[in-house]
Amino acid sequence: MEENKSSIVRAPITYEACKVGYFLARYGTSDIDGSEGSKKKRDRPPEILGTYVWKSACLLFYNVLGEQRDPDAFYHSLKNIRDRFDAHIPGSSRRGWRRTYSNQSPGDLPALYRQVIQEAETQTESDIY
Numbered sequence: 001m002e003e004n005k006s007s008i009v010r011a012p013i014t015y016e017a018c019k020v021g022y023f024l025a026r027y028g029t030s031d032i033d034g035s036e037g038s039k040k041k042r043d044r045p046p047e048i049l050g051t052y053v054w055k056s057a058c059l060l061f062y063n064v065l066g067e068q069r070d071p072d073a074f075y076h077s078l079k080n081i082r083d084r085f086d087a088h089i090p091g092s093s094r095r096g097w098r099r100t101y102s103n104q105s106p107g108d109l110p111a112l113y114r115q116v117i118q119e120a121e122t123q124t125e126s127d128i129y
Helices: 015-027 054-059 071-086 111-120
Strands: none
Touching (some): 015 071, 015 111
């Protein structure tokens, strides 16, 4: 059965959701060793969240930030926010969003994302969480 597009709740990206996305990008852990053929390709949410599954980690914030969205839509939205930050986190093993296939520099960030990075760059994990 096809979902009615008019029933999908679209919520604007809030400062709080950006802060969570930044937290997930900055403090996620990885065992990716960087070699092209590596079989180790696992990255995990921040350990402080107590889960090894990204979807479970994102849904920990659903009750506060969900804004009447479907849990899957919320998960994908928060995952996209995290992915957007990935390329801007020094030392991140996650690739994140890039400008183009040929230009691999990090994609531009909207003003709200830049604000979060600027405010959080000197904060610790416990300050942000």
